[in-house]
Amino acid sequence: MSERTSTRRNVLKAAGAALGAAAIPTAAAASTDDSEWTAVESPTGGTLYDVEETSEGAYAVGDAGVVLDRTERGWQKILDGGPTGNGNNLYGADVTDDGERLWFVGSSGAIGEYDVTTGNLNDHSAPMDVTNNFNDVSVTGAAGEANVYVAGDSGKMYYSFENGATQTWDYVTPGSGSAINAVDFYDDRKGHIVDGNKSVFATRDGATWDAIGLADANVNFYGVDSDGADDVWVSGGGGMVFHWTGSRWVPTDTGDAGLRDIEVEGGAGLAVGGGGNVYDRESEAWESDATPTGQNLKAVCRRGDVEIAIGAGGAILEH
Template identity: 45%
Template sequence: MMINRRTAIKAAGTAFVSATLAGRAAAEAEWRTEETPTDGSLYDVAYAGGDASTDGNAYAVGQEGVILERTERGWEKVADGGVTGDGRNLLSVDVTDDGERLWFAGASGAIGEYDVATGNINDRGEPQDNTNNFKSIAVTGESGEANVYAADGSGSISYSFNNGRSGTYDSAAPGHSLYGIDSDGSDDVWAVGGGGSVWRYNGAWRRTNIGNLSLRDIEIEDESGYTVGESGRVFEYAAGSWNEDTTDTGQNLKGLALGSPNVAVGASGIAIVNDVPADTPGSMSELGL
């Protein structure tokens, strides 16, 4: 299983944080825009290909099936046309526990498995002839043995415990849909939606309102993280409270990944990055300021 480098860094840095608390800089964490090779919407982003010392590279998916990779040279297009080459939008992406496979889901039943080492894409789509738009995908387990869950706009979830192979899908219909969801376990779940609503379940559901806007994605890790939404707005969670970060874009943000750097993507090919993790020196929200 892929070791989370940020967790190791935070554990090693606890003493440093305590010792330098009084001397923190007053500057708020900034998100800067990076150029990408697409003008179409980017709907989601995830890190893959990492190990104990690196998060790997960020991969973004979007309109007409584009797949982008963030490299040392900048953002590069690694695939176009989606899973089957017919241009179906890719709306969500997740990664296996070992970081070796990206899974995409999108319009008209599209589901695909991407090998980040070889660049090969396997078509795992239209489970049980379901051609609805899959708005969210989640995978657990390692490459070649993944459990796959894809949620469509009708509130139905198609799932496979056999790496998404044809004939291995079942379905469930909880009947509810949220824009973004994140979980580190069955007893710690976060979700966001319209009206600036942030929901958290840790034994009971609790709602927090952080503004009059639609929030589209959320990533929380070890009690810190971010949520993103319309008009380029980013909110940081640390020390039990939400505070808004500054960005240099007004484009709607749709997807978010924590890493080095943190990355958010959205409309018109926008990608913004922030090199400061939410709970490190330089982040004012941890001080509640």
């Protein structure tokens, strides 16, 4: 595990453990079985596309620019309309290494930077006058000093090494021009992306990208968890999970559901996808978890004692 990943996750784990003890109202009766996922009351009926842990707890983003905050009183809506107020859908989110700034991106070039400690919102939308859809974002570094990496639907990676300031953005097209579906960084300028052409790319400088696979995958790629140059997890269609070990790709078939997101740490992990499917990895094997929803799940995060999955219809599951 990289120093960046370890440091950020330790900070967020400490913050998340305190909040995890808060009472959260649920739409269904609370389960007495700690192994089960519970449906949690949601303040929105729109699709939620991403969920992240911060120093102040968990946040989720989704349709019409909604941003939700997990508070002691349950999930609360703190923003409608996205960073511009125009109601652009938000598809991806990430948090700075200190957990203090939540970045999110979405349709029509939407990019926002939300200070979870003060509630201030900075609008970085339409960098370089680009108003294409942005599918995902990864940020590294501390609040106010972040490197920002944005995955474009047009196959371009947009990046700023100066916290998204105007005139500091640049872009590169790593592959064939197919949509870049997900991005994740394990160090300041080292990370991975997956695109719609069934390709995985790696960078060591944040600006140039090299293909590292994946030949003959035969499924689309939706999610990526980049934990090191030799530790990359990719989730895709047909229930497929692929693990890059530095020398080879190891495939695993979990079933039929398309897996939209994946998160693995220290060998343990979660993957979520269509039909409310959640897969839990322990003892080097992926196993299906029972869930109380049939909604398509879009993202998952693991923080402290609470694991969260979100998706269509405003679905929020906690474990």
